[in-house]
Amino acid sequence: xxxxxxxxxxxxxxxxxxxxxxxxxxxxxxxxxxxxxxxxxxxxxxxxxxxxxxxxxxxxxxxxxxxxxxxxxxxxxxxxxxxxxxxxxxxxxxxxxxxxxxxxxxxxxxxxxxxxxxxxxxxxxxxxxxxxxxxxxxxxxxxxxxxxxxxxxxxxxxxxxxxxxxxxxxxxxxxxxxxxxxxxxxxxxxxxxxxxxxxxxxxxxxxxxxxxxxxxxxxxxxxxxxxxxxxxxxxxxxxxxxxxxxxxxxxxxxxxxxxxxxxxxxxxxxxxxxxxxxxxxxxxxxxxxxxxxxxxxxxxxxxxxxxxxxxxxxxxxxxxxxxxxxxxxxxxxxx
Amino acid sequence: xxxxxxxxxxxxxxxxxxxxxxxxxxxxxxxxxxxxxxxxxxxxxxxxxxxxxxxxxxxxxxxxxxxxxxxxxxxxxxxxxxxxxxxxxxxxxxxxxxxxxxxxxxxxxxxxxxxxxxxxxxxxxxxxxxxxxxxxxxxxxxxxxxxxxxxxxxxxxxxxxxxxxxxxxxxxxxxxxxxxxxxxxxxxxxxxxxxxxxxxxxxxxxxxxxxxxxxxxxxxxxxxxxxxxxxxxxxxxxxxxxxxxxxxxxxxxxxxxxxxxxxxxxxxxxxxxxxxxxxxxxxxxxxxxxxxxxxxxxxxxxxxxxxxxxxxxxxxxxxxxxxxxxxxxxxxxxx
Numbered sequence: 001x002x003x004x005x006x007x008x009x010x011x012x013x014x015x016x017x018x019x020x021x022x023x024x025x026x027x028x029x030x031x032x033x034x035x036x037x038x039x040x041x042x043x044x045x046x047x048x049x050x051x052x053x054x055x056x057x058x059x060x061x062x063x064x065x066x067x068x069x070x071x072x073x074x075x076x077x078x079x080x081x082x083x084x085x086x087x088x089x090x091x092x093x094x095x096x097x098x099x100x101x102x103x104x105x106x107x108x109x110x111x112x113x114x115x116x117x118x119x120x121x122x123x124x125x126x127x128x129x130x131x132x133x134x135x136x137x138x139x140x141x142x143x144x145x146x147x148x149x150x151x152x153x154x155x156x157x158x159x160x161x162x163x164x165x166x167x168x169x170x171x172x173x174x175x176x177x178x179x180x181x182x183x184x185x186x187x188x189x190x191x192x193x194x195x196x197x198x199x200x201x202x203x204x205x206x207x208x209x210x211x212x213x214x215x216x217x218x219x220x221x222x223x224x225x226x227x228x229x230x231x232x233x234x235x236x237x238x239x240x241x242x243x244x245x246x247x248x249x250x251x252x253x254x255x256x257x258x259x260x261x262x263x264x265x266x267x268x269x270x271x272x273x274x275x276x277x278x279x280x281x282x283x284x285x286x287x288x289x290x291x292x293x294x295x296x297x298x299x300x301x302x303x304x305x306x307x308x309x310x311x312x313x314x315x316x317x318x319x320x321x322x323x324x325x326x327x328x329x330x331x332x333x334x335x
Numbered sequence: 336x337x338x339x340x341x342x343x344x345x346x347x348x349x350x351x352x353x354x355x356x357x358x359x360x361x362x363x364x365x366x367x368x369x370x371x372x373x374x375x376x377x378x379x380x381x382x383x384x385x386x387x388x389x390x391x392x393x394x395x396x397x398x399x400x401x402x403x404x405x406x407x408x409x410x411x412x413x414x415x416x417x418x419x420x421x422x423x424x425x426x427x428x429x430x431x432x433x434x435x436x437x438x439x440x441x442x443x444x445x446x447x448x449x450x451x452x453x454x455x456x457x458x459x460x461x462x463x464x465x466x467x468x469x470x471x472x473x474x475x476x477x478x479x480x481x482x483x484x485x486x487x488x489x490x491x492x493x494x495x496x497x498x499x500x501x502x503x504x505x506x507x508x509x510x511x512x513x514x515x516x517x518x519x520x521x522x523x524x525x526x527x528x529x530x531x532x533x534x535x536x537x538x539x540x541x542x543x544x545x546x547x548x549x550x551x552x553x554x555x556x557x558x559x560x561x562x563x564x565x566x567x568x569x570x571x572x573x574x575x576x577x578x579x580x581x582x583x584x585x586x587x588x589x590x591x592x593x594x595x596x597x598x599x600x601x602x603x604x605x606x607x608x609x610x611x612x613x614x615x616x617x618x619x620x621x622x623x624x625x626x627x628x629x630x631x632x633x634x635x636x637x638x639x640x641x642x643x644x645x646x647x648x649x650x651x652x653x654x655x656x657x658x659x660x661x662x663x664x665x666x667x668x669x670x
Contacts (some may be wrong), residue, residue: 009432010439014446014453018418020474021452030454032419034474035371044455044470046423050462081352084367088381088468097344104345111349115357118349119365120379126464129387133423133468135379139355139369 008221015064026240027148028077028225029138038139043074049129056180057173060099063132063203064106070227071136072114073205073280077225078147080140082207085111086121090126103132114207123206144219146284149240153221153287155306157245158220160209160299162253163230165267167276169193169200195257203280208251209300210282216293219285225232229277232327237283247304247325250318274315337338361575362483363412363560364473378409384464391515392508394481395434397536398467405562406471407449408540408615412560413482415475417542419454420446423468425461438467441510449542479554484575486557490620490641494554495544495634497588498565499604502611503596504528504535515528530592538615541654544635545617551628555619564612567662569648572618579646581637582660585653609650 014024022039023031024194027045047067049055068085075082087107091100100123111118116136176188190197205225213220222241224233230252252273264267284304288293294300303315313325349359357374358366364378382402384390403420410417422442426435435458451471495597511523525532540560548555557576559568565587573580587608597604620641621629629635639651648660 010435010458014443016452017446018448018452019456021419024419024454025454025456030419030421032454032472034369034375035373036369038370040367040369040375040472042419042421042455042470042472044421044423044468045457046425046459046466046468048459048466051425051460084356084359084377086365086377086379086470088379089485090381090383090466092386100345108349109401111352115352117351117353117359119356119359119367121360122380123345123462124381124383125386126383126466128463129461131381131383131425131466131468133381133466135377135421135470137367137377191668217469247645254632309499 007222012093023147027081028074031078031145038141039145041075041078041080041140042135043071044133044135045070045074046131046133048131053124054177055130056177057199060102061106061109064103065110065202067132067134068107068110068116069203069280071134071203071226072110072116072207073225075138076205076207076210077282078140078224079144079220079223080138080212082114082116082136084117084137084237085173086119086135087120087121088124090124090131092128092130095130100282109307114205117164141301146220146223147240148222148224148237149259151237151241151306151307153243153244153308154288155221156288156291156302157234157247157283157285157304158294159226159230159253159283159301159303160206161188161279162255162258163226163279163281164262164276165196165199165255165258166203166270166278167272168258168265168267169196171265172197172261173200188265193257193261195255196261199279203278205280206282212297216292216297218286218293223282223284226279226281226283227277229275229327230283231274231325233283234325235327237285242309242315243299244307244309244313244317245304246307246311246314248316251301262328337442348657354463359480360459363409364415366413366480373476376410376413376415376473376475377470378406379468379470380405380409381466381468383466389512390465391512392442393536394434395437396441396444399438400445400537401447402469402625403449403451403465404538404540404615405440406469407451407542408560408562410471410473411540411542411545412558412617413473413475414545414555415473417449417451417471417473419437419472421453421454421470422456424456424458425466426458427461427463427465429464447665449540481555481558483557483559485573486572486576486578486620486641488578488641488643489623490556491623491626491637492569492582492618492620492639492641493629494561494565494588494616494618494636494638495541496614496616497590497593498561498614498616499597499611500531500534500536500590500593501613502607503593503600503602504531506600507572507596508535528592528596530590531596534614540615541617551632553621553625553628555621558619559618561614561616561618562612564610565618566609566660568618569660570662572620573644573648577644579642579648580639581642581646581649581651584649586636586638588636593616
């Protein structure tokens, strides 16, 4: 039934006891009313060796960094400010204190750059494999919170950064791993792919976009972070808001390196952008009246608009064709 | 260097950026000032298969229950009220949806009994083994927060419930596992050990004690939950408050079943109580003026008192001997 179906099933019948629980499962972060002028936001994610990362090519410092970033991204997706994190790590005996230290160096680096405080967690043994679980805590002014569900017809659909890079970067890393395993004397061919490798190994969260929108006085009507792939996230926004969407293939922001490497692997660059995942960019909707304010924002791209639910969710190609958008998600795409 | 040394090293040089971070690493929960009349408390713990639990004898529903309890206990140890949790679970393919459902049944049951809302988390794959990471979020009125560090000379040292049960229960489970592995046709001998098995498999957190103290108008001067063993927790309180303590061996609350089973295993019952761990009771100090209020509290036991740091931390036996108290902790004790 897939991850979303499973989570829905297992957490669906949760009874809410506290009025302070404003939003539980179903958005990028839980929303708690702790009594002040701001809501408290809580998001958690677990990274598992062999599932979310491969120790043969992931530098430990980057892994620590990324484990923080993926959680901060969820707080920013609520239009919030991330302020604290807790980090729990399980490691096997083969891990040295020096190796753990490398992971924590990445964690501290992310904390420093994003101005976040490490306030708790634990380090424990595991019989096999490395597991990192991070919880991020943030705040947002009550009147400024943005949910997945706030979009409305005619809103503009906007993404930040460029898409598909993390996925194509992963393809390169997997290829070079295979080459190395076949012949350990071969040097990896990583020239000209530095950008997409960084997208995969050391992504950033778009705190800068949240700050810029605030400076411009623009509040998105709905927002989500792009962790599973653009198509999947568009569907989340449309489902939460009971809306449809149309997006334009030629408007998808794709870096030249992503494009070239996708072609090398005989992959359609648009498919990589739509379904690759792990880009940790933001997808949001804005009122059409805000077009003037956002259209010249750096690193922000208009990709389509919100339509009535009955019109479905469609992808329009440059040739004038219209396809129903399919969310294959990250795992599916690899099969 | 041990878990505490490691965590100290890795998290020690954390820079704090936000005034809202009142307390980071170093107490039962992190303390965040979210702007209202109450502090927000955050605690997180990870349970790893083969390290914290053995799937051969741990019922999945109890495992889900316990994974919540160990985190709620940390919130109560700050004199707080636990209100929300997030749960992240990593499972291997051998896990059926039904098995996951059992774990979540235990999680939901704990949420119901302790009036806590499940607000987030994720379910992901693992290549081997089950990992459960829970984060608990709670609140406490600012003037009622209790840290590990608040004790002072002449304060009374108090524990709740009885100690050593979870540890002796584990000994029985390990013995019966060995018997079963030697001969799968043997029936386990679990008669007369139901209480200590429950202490190990399905512990409770002492929300009732926190509520009762509040009704009596007693605020502990310092508090910690007993997860690693009484001796270790006494040392934490003394270190945090720069204090010493004397405790009386004959005052340690030990259930008859714990006592009998310890003897069966040729273990000293007091040692089980002092170093066994996993009882999830509370250890706290109260001002001597509150003696009248707490001395008749059900399930609360006076075990000693706080003395100047220079007098050390000592255990007084019924024979009149005085020993320096040693915290062997859970793992150490098993070696």
